[in-house]
Amino acid sequence: MGSAPAAHPAVHPGRIEVITGPMFSGKSEELIRRLKRAQIAKRRVVCFKPDLDIRYNRNAIASHSAQTLDALAVANFEELKMVLLPMLDTVEVVGIDEAQFFDPSLVPLANHLVHKGLRVILAGLDTTFVGEPFAPIPELMAIADEVTKLSAVCMQCGAPAVHTQRLGSNQSLVLVGAAGIYEARCRACFLPWAEKQTAEQLELPVSAGTRS
Numbered sequence: 001m002g003s004a005p006a007a008h009p010a011v012h013p014g015r016i017e018v019i020t021g022p023m024f025s026g027k028s029e030e031l032i033r034r035l036k037r038a039q040i041a042k043r044r045v046v047c048f049k050p051d052l053d054i055r056y057n058r059n060a061i062a063s064h065s066a067q068t069l070d071a072l073a074v075a076n077f078e079e080l081k082m083v084l085l086p087m088l089d090t091v092e093v094v095g096i097d098e099a100q101f102f103d104p105s106l107v108p109l110a111n112h113l114v115h116k117g118l119r120v121i122l123a124g125l126d127t128t129f130v131g132e133p134f135a136p137i138p139e140l141m142a143i144a145d146e147v148t149k150l151s152a153v154c155m156q157c158g159a160p161a162v163h164t165q166r167l168g169s170n171q172s173l174v175l176v177g178a179a180g181i182y183e184a185r186c187r188a189c190f191l192p193w194a195e196k197q198t199a200e201q202l203e204l205p206v207s208a209g210t211r212s
């Protein structure tokens, strides 16, 4: 009689998208673009970023090309969870910028959200400034439905750049988003720091409690 199959339960799987690449590759810009499109589609969107990123605006994410989108600044993973979990019944799309600064618990959280049917879009650096995988981005890439790996432009030779080069000898723990301190480099032009301990410092997730 051609009766329609029973409606699938109103549970539909969510989706994990990772946007990665070096600095200056347009990750935040791409995150903003996707979130704005979701807003146009009348999806309920919320966006988070770690509180250390105060380079442009405390309550928005910003790309290097001046696009912005409202974002909630959270000090660390615990605060992210505390703010986000009560919203789960009212949001459909969750964006997280600078995801490399949250701790590895972001991986099970992303899994939790996707099983709730949410679309989760995470943007972050895939490698540190010595060219090593920058947790938890590699793990998030592995469980994602879609990974967008962007390249920047090498500031030395103009080739596609996959690395973030740190310039000068500033020993600060975390330096965020400053042109002039970092530049994009291709493999040939990339010169990671000689001192190994620097890599460990740069990988530290920073929470409000650890800042002086």
Ligand SMILES: [Zn+2]
Pocket: 154, 155, 156, 157, 158, 159, 185, 186, 187, 188, 189, 190
């Ligand atoms: Zn180059």
